[in-house]
Amino acid sequence: MLMNTSVTCKHCKLNLSATQHAQTICCHGCGRIITVCKYQETWNQGKYVSDTKFYKDSLRQRFLENDCQGSSWSTSTVKYVQSETISSWEAPRGKRALLCGVVYSKQKFRLKGTFNDVNNMRHLLVEHFKFPSSSIHILTEGGTYFHPTKRNIQAGLKWLVKDCKAGDSLVFYFSGHGLRQPDFDNDELDGFDETICPLDFKTAGVILDNEINDTIVRPLKPGVRLHAIVDSCHSGTILDLSYIYSLKDKKWMNNYPPSNVYKGTSGGQAICFSACEDDQLAEDTSAFSGKQMSGAMTYTFIKAILENPDITYEGIMISMHTAIRQARATGCLLKRLFRRKILQEPLLSASENFDINSTINL
Template sequence: MEASLKNKRYKKIIVSSPTNTTIQRCYACKNVCNSSQPSAEARFFCRWCKSECVSVVTSRTTPYLCSTCHNVSIPTLGQEKSREVCGICSQVKKIGTKFFKHGYPDNRNKIGTLLSREAPSSMALSSSSSSFPGRHSKRAVLCGVSYTKMKFKLKGTVNDANNMRELLIKNFKFPNECIRVLTEQEKNADLIPTKHNIMESLRWLVKDCQAGDSLVFYFSGHGLQQPDFKEDEIDGFDEALCPVDFIKEGMIIDNDINSTIVWPLKSGVTLHAIVDACHSGTILDLLYVYNLERNIWEDNKPPSKEPIRKHTSGGVAICLSACEDSQSANDSTVFGGKGMNGVLTYLLTKAIREHPQITYGALLDKLQIEIKKINRSRCRSSILQRIFHRKIVQDPLLSSSEKFDVSTKIFAL
């Protein structure tokens, strides 16, 4: 659906639906709204920001994009008048079609949102495939890379992404339409976890972020290290994530992740990165790393002559990694249920569901305790189990753009 919108710039986009809905552009405000023939005007209050709106409605399920908060509401039928009203700026004039093509890229979000709400289920975009959902204070990008056509494929990453998505929706009230999931099972080519698609999604994640926004980047897949040529790493190695096409297109280096989603964070914006991958300890290149044994924040600045930027533009970035930079992360079937799961992802989501008000420090302790329990149970298992199930050696690592008290700060996304 989205590809057809890119290549064809018709005056109208008609969706075959029971209400014969037509998406048009207003001559005055140049925004996209719904109308139909015959049309009716309805006044109602946006269910998000409570501001009064005027919309052309044809049924009790016609969506309206609020001009104040940019969220979608469902109006109810009121007094009907035989005139067309722009659903965005409420101009009572006929919608001009010649202006439709102007500013087209800026309004793809409104088109995608309206189509996904109004079109029949067979035509509607899925919530995770909507490229530009409506404006919300919570937004997330979840990547589960399986490498299905390669020898080093992973079996639990899709389970991990689905597990994290469920946690965000149920425990942290993330709107479904504001979660973008990238896996190799997606039918939309833009949601395959290639290097290009992941980087585009990261840019989408932080675009136009505002004070009060909560952003989440989650990755489950392979992680690697490579020599550091910029002298901005204490250990001399850059950490990197492996997209599905990394052999051809290359890895996503921590420097690029830092400049893409850490630098743009404005004051009042909070970003959480949860990375279930090998060698992912300092994958966001943040200023401070928490030493759990000594209970202190340690400086992550390298002794470089060149000024190294590891800070935000006023916001806060926090990263929880599956292991230290020198360690490997694991996925396992030890947890039961269907298929495999990443150790960090499974234990993290389990701990939060059981302890909704858990602090960062308590969460780190809980993760380490659970990993030790798994290893002890394997030591008591049979010889065959010990042969085929290796010991889990990974220490989850917390890093941040600024110091905070991990013993009192509640883990919240």
């Protein structure tokens, strides 16, 4: 029988569980690699390790002071065999979340902030919005997590809305690359489908906005609310929702597909915060924290909520726009974007228009 041993992270003091022969593990609290013992044999009968205790200091202090630094793990850091499948995940009533952070390890287009993004978003959900830790599943590279492959993300999306009922609050978060491609179904006003890029997108392909809409928007029943937070390039209408909020005009704008195909829910509500408009690029940067890499949208989204727990939907949008514009004005963000005069502008979309001045509640 394989025995587990308890390890305490010396950086964030989180209690971790590892097998007796594990050489290193990735701390779920701060992302650092923790040495356990000298490697003796391959771990070939691993178990999925769910964290049961979180960093005790306040989320506000932890995030704003940037105590968590980027991790340096790789997909080969921990050797394990997962003992469960995504299809076996329980679908709890109430609050439920799927968080995806794709690093694209060993690729030229590797992202440095996505692991931090997922970590910070999980802490926000647990400590601020009171999500049970057992109701949050993470797809990312390293540790004991399922990798964010196309197949795993598709399975995770199905789990997110499985057997949803009135009163359920669902969250889908994605931090990674996004692309766009020509629309052949005549359901995009700009003529392009938006996509998210799984870890294996070069071989397995991308996930289109049409599929995301079919999987997690269409099944939403009356009384069910979904919030999607997508930090990737070209993510403006990644859920193909029918309404887009214009901060400039202070009103909801129609985003109906030209083909008139139905893109709505089955009575529930879907709301999406996107990192940028469909023709824009999103930023992976340390400009806001000074040292920790993070998606610009993710960082400013979390910061807005921590600074004002009663913030409204419009308040979050204004706060994110202001922070990103100020970073651009001071030259903090990557210059390659601004040589093209492209400004990242977060976008809010919804399956139905609602009171933009209502307090956000995930």
